[in-house]
Amino acid sequence: MLPPHRVVVAAFPGVELLNVTGPAEVFSMAGRVAGSGRPGYTVRVATAGGEPVGTSSGIRLMADLALDEVEGDVDTLLVSGAVRVRDHEVEPVLDRGIIDWLREVAPGTGRLGSVCSGAHLLAAAGLLDGRSATTHWRTAGRLAADHPLVAVDPDPIFIREGRLWTCAGIAAGMDMALAMVAEDHGPALALATARTMVMYVKRAGGQSQFSVPLAPPAAPGDRLDDLRVWIGEHLAEDLSAEVLAGRLHLSVRHFSRLFRRRTGTTPAAYVESVRLEAARRLLQDSAHGLPEIAALSGLGSVESLHRSFRRRLGTTPAEYRRRFR
Numbered sequence: 001m002l003p004p005h006r007v008v009v010a011a012f013p014g015v016e017l018l019n020v021t022g023p024a025e026v027f028s029m030a031g032r033v034a035g036s037g038r039p040g041y042t043v044r045v046a047t048a049g050g051e052p053v054g055t056s057s058g059i060r061l062m063a064d065l066a067l068d069e070v071e072g073d074v075d076t077l078l079v080s081g082a083v084r085v086r087d088h089e090v091e092p093v094l095d096r097g098i099i100d101w102l103r104e105v106a107p108g109t110g111r112l113g114s115v116c117s118g119a120h121l122l123a124a125a126g127l128l129d130g131r132s133a134t135t136h137w138r139t140a141g142r143l144a145a146d147h148p149l150v151a152v153d154p155d156p157i158f159i160r161e162g163r164l165w166t167c168a169g170i171a172a173g174m175d176m177a178l179a180m181v182a183e184d185h186g187p188a189l190a191l192a193t194a195r196t197m198v199m200y201v202k203r204a205g206g207q208s209q210f211s212v213p214l215a216p217p218a219a220p221g222d223r224l225d226d227l228r229v230w231i232g233e234h235l236a237e238d239l240s241a242e243v244l245a246g247r248l249h250l251s252v253r254h255f256s257r258l259f260r261r262r263t264g265t266t267p268a269a270y271v272e273s274v275r276l277e278a279a280r281r282l283l284q285d286s287a288h289g290l291p292e293i294a295a296l297s298g299l300g301s302v303e304s305l306h307r308s309f310r311r312r313l314g315t316t317p318a319e320y321r322r323r324f325r
Helices: 017-034 096-108 118-124 140-146 172-185 187-196 223-233 241-247 252-263 267-285 290-297 302-313 317-324
Strands: 005-010 041-047 076-079 083-086 089-092 111-114 158-161 164-167
Touching: 005 017, 005 096, 017 041, 017 172, 017 187, 076 096, 076 118, 089 140, 096 118, 111 118, 111 172, 118 140, 118 164, 158 172, 164 172, 172 187, 223 241, 223 252, 223 267, 241 252, 241 267, 252 267, 267 290, 267 302, 267 317, 290 302, 290 317, 302 317
Parallel strands: 005 041, 005 076, 076 111, 111 164
Antiparallel strands: 083 089, 158 164
């Protein structure tokens, strides 16, 4: 029989516990579901000195080996992520020891992946340059700003580009691990594993369904931020660029350029995102029908509501309500 597939998960102090244990449990369950006679997985946790590390939940995580003991053929190397909150902003933890170690060992691994904000560690090691990647929606903007050579897509649950895999926040590591099981042993085992773990083998839509794409609170006295607040309070009105520019007594061209520089998006895309967020909240928290929700959110018609959900969230209003209400 072939030897088991060797998985190593790199961890460090403050790591999100599920970033480590989620994928590990998927690989372990796949081996148990496959049964004897088929190669399974061995999962080992590696830390800087092989010592236990505290996780974000307060639970201490035992290690199997030290980073410098990781040698030989590693079939899959996963890098966990961690975040901290400073001044109400979420930022990734960049463990320099892990980053330096990745530069040395990553070229020799069969498959390399990150879980959640672990993508920031891969990027800091130069391993994502020129490639597409994703991470948790709350740190995706930071990843794109810090690493302009990385094509950051904040929506997918996970992205595979060759032997490099990146995934969205926390539980998405389990989705990515299921996809890896399918690659290693076929979709039938991945489906059986997902059913045993009561998981979707493939989630509908992307992580936009779980995020709240609104800008930070308005700064007092800032005309553009005041306008953004006004937009949120007048969703059913005409919010064209001409109308918005007029409220600030600017030309449409100057307003659009200023708005994009300040927010990173166009006025039309911002208005749609705010209207979509309002529609999502109404679907979750009210009993309104789709025509009422389309009108109250400013999206206009049920057809426009459906188009916006399909294009931006990869799902339908009815499916979103069923899953999140």
